[in-house]
Amino acid sequence: MLTSSQVKQKALELGFHKVGIADAKKDYQDGAQVNLEKWLSLGYHANLAWMENEHRRNIRQYMPDVASVIVLAINYYTEHQHCQDPNFGKISRYGWGADYHKIIRNKLKQFSLWLEAQDQNIKTRFCVDTSPLQEKAWAQRAGLGWIAKNSNLITREYGSWVFLSEVLINISLTGDLPVNNHCGTCTRCIDSCPTSAIVEPYVIDSSKCIAYHTIENREDQLPSTISAKLEQWVAGCDICQDVCPWNQRFAKVTDIDGFNPYPENLSPRLSDLATISDEQWQKQTQGSALRRIKATMIRRNARANLKS
Ligand code: SF4
Ligand code: SF4
Numbered sequence: 001m002l003t004s005s006q007v008k009q010k011a012l013e014l015g016f017h018k019v020g021i022a023d024a025k026k027d028y029q030d031g032a033q034v035n036l037e038k039w040l041s042l043g044y045h046a047n048l049a050w051m052e053n054e055h056r057r058n059i060r061q062y063m064p065d066v067a068s069v070i071v072l073a074i075n076y077y078t079e080h081q082h083c084q085d086p087n088f089g090k091i092s093r094y095g096w097g098a099d100y101h102k103i104i105r106n107k108l109k110q111f112s113l114w115l116e117a118q119d120q121n122i123k124t125r126f127c128v129d130t131s132p133l134q135e136k137a138w139a140q141r142a143g144l145g146w147i148a149k150n151s152n153l154i155t156r157e158y159g160s161w162v163f164l165s166e167v168l169i170n171i172s173l174t175g176d177l178p179v180n181n182h183c184g185t186c187t188r189c190i191d192s193c194p195t196s197a198i199v200e201p202y203v204i205d206s207s208k209c210i211a212y213h214t215i216e217n218r219e220d221q222l223p224s225t226i227s228a229k230l231e232q233w234v235a236g237c238d239i240c241q242d243v244c245p246w247n248q249r250f251a252k253v254t255d256i257d258g259f260n261p262y263p264e265n266l267s268p269r270l271s272d273l274a275t276i277s278d279e280q281w282q283k284q285t286q287g288s289a290l291r292r293i294k295a296t297m298i299r300r301n302a303r304a305n306l307k308s
Contacts, residue, residue, distance in 0.1 A: 001169040002173070009305065010115075014107050014257075016111075017162070017254075018073035019073075020070075021068055022071065022145075023265040024060075024230045025283035032132075035202070040052060043207075044206055046207040046245055052248075054174075059133065062132065066169070066170060068175065071135070071141075071144055071229075072166065073164055074103075074104060074165070075158040075162055075254045076094065076097075077158065077159070077254055079253050080098075082232075082242075083232075086232060087269060088268065089235075089270050089305060090231075090232040091235040092233075094236065094261070094289065096265045097260050097288070098258035098287055100259070105126075108165055115221035124170075125168045126165065126168075127167075128164075134163070135206055138166060143176030144164075145160075145179055148181070149189055149190060154246050156246075158251065158252055162243050169233050178229065189239075190240075193239060195209065195229050196207040208226075209237070211294075214235060217297075221300065229308070232305055234268070253267075268302075274303045276298065276302075
């Protein structure tokens with residue numbers, strides 16, 4: 001019979017940096033559901049319609065016979081730093097290198113095949129980022145870290161520079177203990193957000209967030225309240241993670257080469273991005289998670305920075 005420790009050992013062998021297990025049948029009284037409903041009812045998801053997906057409310061709608069949730073984390077921090085020269089744009093660390101979906105999906109596939117090969121009755125379903133799961137809540141339940149005041153999941157070993165993914169499985173494995181919150185009295189992320197998007201601890205209003213607007217807003221122009229405060233960000237925003245003492249103390253350089261920045265992503269000149277052609281942007285974002293940002297959007301984001 002497959003044990004939790006065998007599962008965890010295999011995950012680590014495949015290159016995941018952290019792994020934990022949560023009990024999918026347990027009714028965790030951690031407020032995750034209430035918080036999601038409140039966030040949606042206040043419209044803080046802006047036009048992120050997929051956040052309303054019913055599956056996010058009940059994991060069994062996603063996989064009816066799920067018994068355990070194996071949560072995995074991959075550290076993506078590299079030693080490179082953002083350029084502070086105002087002539088250059090800033091791209092969030094998650095988008096610097098190769099598309100994390102592809103890197104993680106390869107590992108998840110191998111992991112799932114291995115799990116299913118252990119017993120013919122074992123069934124799995126894996127997810128990375130795009131699936132309708134409350135993945136940060138599951139990560140906290142599985143003991144990987146805690147949902148912090150900036151709404152990221154913080155791990156003790158790597159800070160919040162981790163990508164999360166999950167394997168849902170139809171057998172009961174011994175679960176881990178949920179992690180307590182260690183933000184304490186700190187409010188650095190809230191105080192540092194240039195657009196006051198962290199409207200209260202743990203609550204982000206997407207319509208005020210630079211990351212949301214630079215990546216998800218498809219309008220021709222950014223709202224003036226955002227464009228005036230971009231602080232060089234053209235794709236995402238890492239401010240509330242950069243200032244976090246857990247990241248400053250515990251970030252570790254990843255061993256996954258693919259997360260090293262494409263040279264043109266580290267400090268792109270704003271004037272170049274403001275006029276970049278569709279073809280050049282396509283070329284520059286090949287195999288990158290930045291593909292989600294259309295050429296029209298990156299030009300808009302760069303121009304907004306140049307005007308502010
Ligand atoms: S990502 Fe940037 S804009 Fe959004 S909450 Fe964090 S600091 Fe504020
Ligand atoms: S900056 Fe402080 S409050 Fe914000 S996430 Fe980090 S520890 Fe928590």
